[in-house]
Amino acid sequence: MTLLLRNARLVDPEAGWDGPGDVLIDGGRVTRVAKTIAPDGAKEIDLGGLVVCPGFIDMHVHLREPGQEWKETIATGTRAAAAGGFTGVACMPNTEPPIDSRSVVEFVLAQARLHGVVPVYPIGCVSKAQKGEELAEMGDMALAGARGFSDDGKPVASAGLMRRALEYAQIFDLPVIDHCEEPTLVKGGVVHEGEISTRLGLAGWPGVAEDIMVSRDILLAEATGGAVHIAHMSTGRAAGLVRSAKASGIRVTCEVTPHHIALTDEAVLGYDADAKMNPPLRRPTDREALLAAIADGTVDAIATDHAPHHADEKCVEFSRAPFGVVGLETAVSICLDRLVHGGIVPLARLVELLSAGPARVLRLAKGSLKPGSDADVTVLDLDREVKVDAGRFASKSSNTPFRGWTLRGAAVMTIVGGHVVHDAR
């Protein structure tokens, strides 16, 4: 079936477009883009000035399947992704069992084919069972469809193992994604170490624990020539390290989450377990430095680190609650509200951070609407006012610190391979 998206504002930084246009989709691909296109029998969707962008990719989510299906499944997680404006998600391998072999990669892909609403790009483990000891079968997983390697949930604590991973992953030209946390400095920490942790009497997780690992990873990427990706970067110092490493040609990329953009550690006052995440919410100065790194091009992608947890698991003493927040259904609105309407970046830069940026990191041929591209499209209403209602999430979980927030801007339609998978216009 052919589909014609009409009367849109087309924003595609990869193609250098920002202006009114029509997009013709046929056979799952974009076939024509022009100021106006005659319908010629195509099914028309009149977007009345809404923004059409290359489909958004969330390169860091936790889908909890296999093993913790009461928190999320591939079906519900991808539905949440579509509802949030994402046309694809990369899922982290800290499942039970972990995604550390071809068979689990294949299981995830099969579930996604059967029950998924948007494509799933599995990330395989760096080490067998995420034990941090021996390399997992990266090659076999890459052949099965893994798009990168990570022990996320945990750091790759051993520098020796990280070195081998960065060397070995070069065979497949895939990144090693690190959750940067120096374990002996973090030990037991549950919130950012600083004034707030002192007031609350909670064990602190110092920023320097992240900085040291980012710095180690950059040095190892330089030494090996491998590509390292810093997951959920949260400190200003880490942003500075990535900026200067990029300037000297080291293969390092990084992502920032919407919650680290929108919140600081003050959100933890009152012991709200929905504000408990890893890495923790940081100081205002860190948040400002992240915004600067987003604006100046240091940051490659915005990723949610969508981490669903059952309400009962979060409804315990703060230090016992699991880390993590859901993010798929709030990310785009947070980013439009804070980054675009907040004057931090122009819309085109945000689109890049959500489409071409993550596609480049994961070596996906996605992130543009040039003719010939996959017809993955996200449609935005820049002025739609949304109130965050966690009770209506498509995700199985509702652990969000943004409950009740009113935000300006939303993803209103999601098209994957030419099929409309979500429409809330």
Place this chain on the structure above:
Amino acid sequence: MKLLSPHLLGIEPLTPDEITLILDTAVGFSSIATREIKKVPTLRGKTVVNFFVEPSTRTRSSFELAEKRLSADSLNFSTSTSSLVKGETLLDTLRNLEAMAPDFIVIRHGEAGAPHFLAKHGRTPIINAGDGAHEHPTQALLDAFTIRQHKGALSGLKVAIVGDILHSRVARSNVHLLVKMGAEVVLCGPPTLLPAGGKTLGAAVTHRMDAAIEGADVVMMLRIQLERMSGGFFPTLREYAAFYGLNADRLKRAAKDAIVMHPGPINRGVEIMGDVADGEASVILDQVTNGVAVRMAVLYLLAGGDRDAVAQER
């Protein structure tokens, strides 16, 4: 005047007026201990649950005695952290306790924020009897009461708090209280046991004990947890005692009529030497005595009493 909140979760949310109200009310109750019949009917028919997830004989006994002297019915419910981990959550436990229709829940818990959790999810007034490394409000109130007893007032005093500040709820609550009431507070301990952003609580910070107690009107020593040594916070007890132990010689640097305090139980020869603990400056046993009166005042005020009525109770 009455307290603003139905709960006592910490000192941080209290106003100076509320602190003064509690201390003044405790004055009335402290005389009950000297009477032949140490009991008033104030809370007759009320039930207080003493819910101790972390054991503490001292604090629990003090609360129990306060409850008995007010004629309340006490129920002691202790559970270990491990049994909570085994399946029953804190929320389950709260629901069970509330099914017995208590009028107050006094909670001691090893995790910071546990009383706030109960206050948020339950309907019973909560009294924090110590939550992790966060606050221990009744301890700070009884300390303030004891200081007032000996010094007349709190404002203008120099108070040195020495020891493991990082993990101490006693230190946190005392800093909030003393700073609010106009005292000058100096925190002292090895840098490994001083919290990040310690200064921002409104106290000065030093790791030199001599400087901390120079001219101090009050020297408040904290208990050192012996397991901090294996945690790598300091090398040996011997070295800790040498740098941060209070001995008679060091005490000479404090003001002439300085008082020495300790929340107990003390490690003799570690944070405090025996002769100082038993010496003239020590008010450690007064603290224990005053704890009962202060806890009576807290229960009384939270039950809706006002200060002027205490006289009639007597």
